[in-house]
Amino acid sequence: MAQQRDDERRARANAAAVAAMTAAEPVITDVVPALDALPGMTPNTILTSGAPLPWARYAGGQRRAVLGAAVFEGLAATVQEADALLHEGRILVEPCHDHGCVGSVTGVASASMPVWVVTDPVSGGRGHCLLYEGSDRQRLTYGVWNEKVRRRLVWIRDVLAPHLATTLRTTGGIPVKPLIRRALGMGDDLHSRNTAATAVLFQRLAGPLLDANGLSAESREVLDFLSGNDLFFLHVAMAAGKCVADTAAGTEHSSIVTAMAVSEHEFAIRVAGTGERWFRAPVPELKAKLFDGITADDIAFMGGESLITETVGLGGLAAAAAFSLQDYSAGSAPGMVAATEAMYGITHGEHPEWKIPYLGFRGVPFGIDAALVASTGVTPSIHMGAALREGGHAGAGLLIAPAQPFQDAVEALDG
Amino acid sequence: MAQQRDDERRARANAAAVAAMTAAEPVITDVVPALDALPGMTPNTILTSGAPLPWARYAGGQRRAVLGAAVFEGLAATVQEADALLHEGRILVEPCHDHGCVGSVTGVASASMPVWVVTDPVSGGRGHCLLYEGSDRQRLTYGVWNEKVRRRLVWIRDVLAPHLATTLRTTGGIPVKPLIRRALGMGDDLHSRNTAATAVLFQRLAGPLLDANGLSAESREVLDFLSGNDLFFLHVAMAAGKCVADTAAGTEHSSIVTAMAVSEHEFAIRVAGTGERWFRAPVPELKAKLFDGITADDIAFMGGESLITETVGLGGLAAAAAFSLQDYSAGSAPGMVAATEAMYGITHGEHPEWKIPYLGFRGVPFGIDAALVASTGVTPSIHMGAALREGGHAGAGLLIAPAQPFQDAVEALDG
Numbered sequence: 001m002a003q004q005r006d007d008e009r010r011a012r013a014n015a016a017a018v019a020a021m022t023a024a025e026p027v028i029t030d031v032v033p034a035l036d037a038l039p040g041m042t043p044n045t046i047l048t049s050g051a052p053l054p055w056a057r058y059a060g061g062q063r064r065a066v067l068g069a070a071v072f073e074g075l076a077a078t079v080q081e082a083d084a085l086l087h088e089g090r091i092l093v094e095p096c097h098d099h100g101c102v103g104s105v106t107g108v109a110s111a112s113m114p115v116w117v118v119t120d121p122v123s124g125g126r127g128h129c130l131l132y133e134g135s136d137r138q139r140l141t142y143g144v145w146n147e148k149v150r151r152r153l154v155w156i157r158d159v160l161a162p163h164l165a166t167t168l169r170t171t172g173g174i175p176v177k178p179l180i181r182r183a184l185g186m187g188d189d190l191h192s193r194n195t196a197a198t199a200v201l202f203q204r205l206a207g208p209l210l211d212a213n214g215l216s217a218e219s220r221e222v223l224d225f226l227s228g229n230d231l232f233f234l235h236v237a238m239a240a241g242k243c244v245a246d247t248a249a250g251t252e253h254s255s256i257v258t259a260m261a262v263s264e265h266e267f268a269i270r271v272a273g274t275g276e277r278w279f280r281a282p283v284p285e286l287k288a289k290l291f292d293g294i295t296a297d298d299i300a301f302m303g304g305e306s307l308i309t310e311t312v313g314l315g316g317l318a319a320a321a322a323f324s325l326q327d328y329s330a331g332s333a334p335g336m337v338a339a340t341e342a343m344y345g346i347t348h349g350e351h352p353e354w355k356i357p358y359l360g361f362r363g364v365p366f367g368i369d370a371a372l373v374a375s376t377g378v379t380p381s382i383h384m385g386a387a388l389r390e391g392g393h394a395g396a397g398l399l400i401a402p403a404q405p406f407q408d409a410v411e412a413l414d415g
Numbered sequence: 416m417a418q419q420r421d422d423e424r425r426a427r428a429n430a431a432a433v434a435a436m437t438a439a440e441p442v443i444t445d446v447v448p449a450l451d452a453l454p455g456m457t458p459n460t461i462l463t464s465g466a467p468l469p470w471a472r473y474a475g476g477q478r479r480a481v482l483g484a485a486v487f488e489g490l491a492a493t494v495q496e497a498d499a500l501l502h503e504g505r506i507l508v509e510p511c512h513d514h515g516c517v518g519s520v521t522g523v524a525s526a527s528m529p530v531w532v533v534t535d536p537v538s539g540g541r542g543h544c545l546l547y548e549g550s551d552r553q554r555l556t557y558g559v560w561n562e563k564v565r566r567r568l569v570w571i572r573d574v575l576a577p578h579l580a581t582t583l584r585t586t587g588g589i590p591v592k593p594l595i596r597r598a599l600g601m602g603d604d605l606h607s608r609n610t611a612a613t614a615v616l617f618q619r620l621a622g623p624l625l626d627a628n629g630l631s632a633e634s635r636e637v638l639d640f641l642s643g644n645d646l647f648f649l650h651v652a653m654a655a656g657k658c659v660a661d662t663a664a665g666t667e668h669s670s671i672v673t674a675m676a677v678s679e680h681e682f683a684i685r686v687a688g689t690g691e692r693w694f695r696a697p698v699p700e701l702k703a704k705l706f707d708g709i710t711a712d713d714i715a716f717m718g719g720e721s722l723i724t725e726t727v728g729l730g731g732l733a734a735a736a737a738f739s740l741q742d743y744s745a746g747s748a749p750g751m752v753a754a755t756e757a758m759y760g761i762t763h764g765e766h767p768e769w770k771i772p773y774l775g776f777r778g779v780p781f782g783i784d785a786a787l788v789a790s791t792g793v794t795p796s797i798h799m800g801a802a803l804r805e806g807g808h809a810g811a812g813l814l815i816a817p818a819q820p821f822q823d824a825v826e827a828l829d830g
Binding site: 182185199202204206207210211215220223224228323326332357358359360 | 601602622625638643773
């Protein structure tokens with residue numbers, strides 16, 4: 001009897017959590033410095049991906065990126081000085097997710113770096129993510145800090161961001177759901193592939209960008225950047241995903257997953273009913289297709305929160321929408337269909353607007369239920385970028401989430 | 416023995432014809448008035464879709480569009496006067512295909528109307544097609560002639576075309592094969608759906624268009640037009656299709672199809688080995704999904720040569736690349752896969768660069784062989800727009816070609 005009552009209570013809570021996520025209407029409204037946008041952000045805070053670890057445990061890409069950001073931000077003159085200040089706690093490292101933000105790979109963001117502001121007028125909530133850094137394999141996102149990376153971050157801060165900000169303020173904002181709906185019909189999963197969404201966003205932005213900024217050498221550079229980086233939309237999808245997932249966060253008794261994230265060492269999740277608590281496990285193996293000349297020994301985890309796209313039904317959950325990714329996913333189109341089919345077994349429902357053409361326009365599997373993951377043993381299929389151990393973009397692949405964090409979350413909810 | 420010799424001769428001819436089509440490298444090089452671009456074009460010639468008919472047999476949309484074009488061109492002050500001049504042969508109506516051109520639906524083009532110039536440096540050949548008229552359902556393409564249609568044609572001639580021409584002359588041209596390859600990976604069939612190709616072309620054109628023309632009210636209108644009409648690329652694909660198919664035209668003994676076209680009354684084809692001869696049959700039924708409020712009784716054929724896309728392996732032949740079109744095609748994703756699979760049985764080979772993600776990146780069925788159509792009875796599956804009897808765009812659907820013209824072509828080759 002008690003079990004049945006608990007099950008009914010969870011079912012009601014999950015229905016409410018997923019209803020909130022479904023009702024969200026994320027709109028890209030602005031681009032502003034992280035310090036001005038993110039709740040609790042301070043000048044000496046550096047954000048990074050995943051459940052938090054003590055500074056000493058960051059040894060690879062996340063460490064390099066945090067040190068680089070500290071220097072970029074002027075908090076230290078050298079990476080050595082930055083390291084000392086981090087050990088002393090005079091520079092803080094905190095999880096993106098604790099500041100309304102999500103980060104790609106290392107996910108490192110500092111105060112002056114511009115973030116997308118995605119607003120949901122229904123819930124009043126917001127989600128944020130840094131601007132995409134460009135398709136050069138070497139970038140802070142992938143654990144590289146050098147002069148070229150610094151110069152690009154300066155250009156993003158001083159040229160790209162202000163142009164986008166004036167454009168968005170002039171247009172009154174761009175709703176994200178229709179862009180994602182359209183891109184799913186054009187072969188994107190919105191995680192490893194954002195080719196169509198980037199093109200569609202460019203169709204929407206190019207004219208208004210010229211209206212707001214005029215034609216100049218700088219606006220011309222911005223047009224080239226927006227049209228020449230096929231993953232540019234990923235960070236918009238991530239900010240929107242955070243905005244949507246957070247509408248469920250804090251729903252008492254609900255086992256709906258509100259975040260999945262990795263650090264150098266751990267895969268971790270949050271569920272709606274346990275708020276900001278992380279449930280952790282060691283990171284599993286990434287089955288990746290790597291760029292020419294790179295082998296499995298060359299890659300390493302250095303964080304990632306783009307898994308927020310899976311959290312809202314995209315990425316690996318929407319594999320059957322993105323057959324062009326087959327070599328970076330299940331290996332074949334039928335394999336991708338099977339992967340998505342399996343995800344319907346661990347999700348609360350289907351998204352009413354985000355459809356998969358191959359499945360007769362069935363909605364994407366939406367609202368991962370940790371209780372269903374725990375009871376079936378089927379875990380989320382995640383599309384993810386692969387990083388070079390020494391820094392740099394190495395390819396992309398498929399991550400099968402470990403079951404432990406989902407089981408632990410359900411136990412905590414039941415406890 | 417004689418039969419075997421003939422078969423071998425045809426096999427060699429078909430291999431040569433398809434090799435030429437495969438080797439073509441169509442490049443968008445210019446936009447110029449039809450009079451300046453099309454071989455044999457004269458100021459008092461009006462082109463239209465399909466195998467030619469006597470003027471008196473045109474009774475519906477093609478008739479209205481030809482009369483409208485005569486008035487647009489200043490060849491007559493009224494449609495009544497134009498009709499008299501057409502009966503007297505003082506205004507000529509000729510097939511697009513005889514002038515290196517293909518037309519959408521009515522396919523009506525007159526001397527001052529601008530056409531895409533697509534050039535193949537390999538063969539030295541060219542293909543042409545009018546610019547897309549916009550997504551308003553009422554347009555000359557769909558058999559409507561009125562003041563709004565006239566004004567839009569003037570804008571296309573006086574604003575859109577010169578902007579594109581300066582852009583293309585400045586860039587040195589845009590290769591079409593990579594655009595089509597990319598769009599097939601993004602859910603386009605390149606006939607009924609050109610959403611991705613249009614977006615990708617916009618990514619390529621926007622910056623260069625501003626470089627060549629500067630920012631003005633007019634160039635801003637052009638950007639809106641290029642980014643706001645999802646079928647804009649169709650006419651580029653058609654011009655490229657004509658350019659590619661014509662590399663096979665005239666290949667002695669070859670049964671490879673080089674043109675498929677419809678008029679108000681007939682479906683007709685050409686094959687490589689019989690040059691400009693048309694093989695005709697009555698038009699079959701179009702199984703169409705129509706816009707709300709339109710019924711099957713409301714639609715009528717008024718021509719069409721966008722079937723040139725199927726002639727080069729796209730459209731209905733590439734159905735399995737474009738599941739978003741399922742309601743306008745075979746009705747389901749598996750139906751579209753089956754349709755494409757069947758097309759491999761009547762084509763000479765597969766295109767080495769144009770791939771279908773769902774089929775493990777197998778090349779599109781390429782080079783329709785009339786002899787295989789005749790021997791199997793399987794005929795091309797064609798994606799096609801539907802037109803309102805009274806004029807206007809009514810929807811899109813699936814046309815299964817009649818077998819007779821293919822059989823007749825093979826008989827003519829054998830005879």
